[in-house]
Amino acid sequence: MLGKIEDAEEYQPPIWKSYLYQLQQEAPRPKRIICPGEVENRPKYYGREFHGIISREKADELLGGVEGAYILRESQRQPGCYTLALRFGNQTLNYRLFYDGKHFVGEKRFESIHDLVTDGLITLYIETKASEYISKMTTNPIYEHIGYATLLREKVSRRLSRSKNESRKASVTNEEHTPVEKISSLVRRAALTHNDNHFNYEKTHNFKVHTFRGPHWCEYCANFMWGLIAQGVRCSDCGLNVHKQCSKHVPNDCQPDLKRIKKVYCCDLTTLVKAHNTQRPMVVDICIREIEARGLKSEGLYRVSGFTEHIEDVKMAFDRDGEKADISANIYPDINIITGALKLYFRDLPIPVITYDTYSKFIEAAKISNADERLEAVHEVLMLLPPAHYETLRYLMIHLKKVTMNEKDNFMNAENLGIVFGPTLMRPPEDSTLTTLHDMRYQKLIVQILIENEDVLF
Numbered sequence: 001m002l003g004k005i006e007d008a009e010e011y012q013p014p015i016w017k018s019y020l021y022q023l024q025q026e027a028p029r030p031k032r033i034i035c036p037g038e039v040e041n042r043p044k045y046y047g048r049e050f051h052g053i054i055s056r057e058k059a060d061e062l063l064g065g066v067e068g069a070y071i072l073r074e075s076q077r078q079p080g081c082y083t084l085a086l087r088f089g090n091q092t093l094n095y096r097l098f099y100d101g102k103h104f105v106g107e108k109r110f111e112s113i114h115d116l117v118t119d120g121l122i123t124l125y126i127e128t129k130a131s132e133y134i135s136k137m138t139t140n141p142i143y144e145h146i147g148y149a150t151l152l153r154e155k156v157s158r159r160l161s162r163s164k165n166e167s168r169k170a171s172v173t174n175e176e177h178t179p180v181e182k183i184s185s186l187v188r189r190a191a192l193t194h195n196d197n198h199f200n201y202e203k204t205h206n207f208k209v210h211t212f213r214g215p216h217w218c219e220y221c222a223n224f225m226w227g228l229i230a231q232g233v234r235c236s237d238c239g240l241n242v243h244k245q246c247s248k249h250v251p252n253d254c255q256p257d258l259k260r261i262k263k264v265y266c267c268d269l270t271t272l273v274k275a276h277n278t279q280r281p282m283v284v285d286i287c288i289r290e291i292e293a294r295g296l297k298s299e300g301l302y303r304v305s306g307f308t309e310h311i312e313d314v315k316m317a318f319d320r321d322g323e324k325a326d327i328s329a330n331i332y333p334d335i336n337i338i339t340g341a342l343k344l345y346f347r348d349l350p351i352p353v354i355t356y357d358t359y360s361k362f363i364e365a366a367k368i369s370n371a372d373e374r375l376e377a378v379h380e381v382l383m384l385l386p387p388a389h390y391e392t393l394r395y396l397m398i399h400l401k402k403v404t405m406n407e408k409d410n411f412m413n414a415e416n417l418g419i420v421f422g423p424t425l426m427r428p429p430e431d432s433t434l435t436t437l438h439d440m441r442y443q444k445l446i447v448q449i450l451i452e453n454e455d456v457l458f
Contacts, residue, residue: 015222020226023226052074054073088124119227137223205238205240205247208234220246220247255274276322288399299411302417307337314341347424366445421447
């Protein structure tokens with residue numbers, strides 16, 4: 001069968017488990033019990049299922065033992081508080097009901113009471129019928145051994161490679177019909193994992209609660225994601241769809257998809273390099289290449305500021321054009337604009353190059369008085385940086401060492417560069433002005449040590 005496959009997206013692997021989907025289809029349907037008369041002071045966001053102030057016993061009587069039947073009532077004990085009375089499992093369940101523009105009894109928020117009750121009945125039914133099954137969903141995940149993806153790996157790799165080379169052409173033609181976009185994130189992950197050109201930096205998934213339109217299956221356990229809304233989570237970087245409980249078991253192997261990365265600046269460093277399949281952010285490579293080509297002897301390099309407006313232009317060019325951004329002397333003759341754009345890139349990182357996790361350890365290392373012990377401590381902390389951060393820092397320090405070798409022309413030594421780059425490359429986890437001011441000399445010293453000893457430390 002596989003030998004006859006023309007395209008990866010045409011192959012639908014028979015791995016998805018239908019048990020939970022079948023249960024959702026079997027779940028009781030909501031049955032609204034309408035109040036026969038008009039109720040005074042009925043909240044405008046409730047309909048005729050609202051029966052006013054009545055007791056639990058009266059609500060139970062009105063529901064008449066019909067599975068899925070529901071009414072809304074105002075509490076006798078706490079006027080102004082509202083309750084959803086719902087018949088399920090041969091008993092009446094009472095839930096405190098809230099409204100803030102949407103209806104909710106828990107985390108999920110709904111446009112209508114009908115949707116809330118429908119989702120609630122599905123959840124109650126599935127959790128009642130399949131609680132043991134759900135608890136074992138993560139024990140034998142397809143994610144770890146996706147055989148169908150392995151069989152398709154070579155085809156998908158070729159497609160991904162071709163799409164990268166022809167991205168401009170593909171955007172001109174009918175984009176929504178490109179084969180790559182139809183390939184699931186699961187197949188895509190398998191293909192990229194075995195791509196020899198892929199820089200295998202570890203990256204956690206950026207999961208966010210997501211509402212799926214139409215039936216969806218978890219790409220970790222292969223089970224149906226039940227409910228009407230917020231059925232699971234989606235990685236906003238690679239598009240992986242999984243149950244919320246399954247997300248805790250997914251390995252840190254996110255392979256960001258370029259079409260999901262909206263910008264270059266302000267994007268997580270590891271996310272950017274994995275999306276572009278590079279060792280370092282291309283902003284760093286391109287800017288440093290331009291600076292070394294025409295600016296190493298420029299007086300006050302990195303200390304002198306370029307025009308803010310022009311620096312913003314460079315930022316917009318990278319966000320818009322990526323690696324095709326033109327920052328040549330023809331467009332930006334002032335090299336300080338390029339150094340400013342590079343510094344801005346580092347300042348805009350959501351997690352600094354020297355990460356929040358390692359910040360305090362670097363500061364403590366800087367406080368060590370013995371030079372040899374201090375150097376050893378700095379080296380140990382460097383080993384704790386995420387690989388992409390380490391590689392970016394290493395490359396930057398090699399560049400800054402070249403800057404200091406031209407000190408007689410540019411008047412920038414390691415200490416001066418430490419003053420400039422200290423607060424740019426490292427920031428305290430807590431946003432405290434006092435802490436920042438107190439740590440500035442140590443930030444400067446760390447960068448100075450990294451520059452002066454880059455050949456030993458990296």
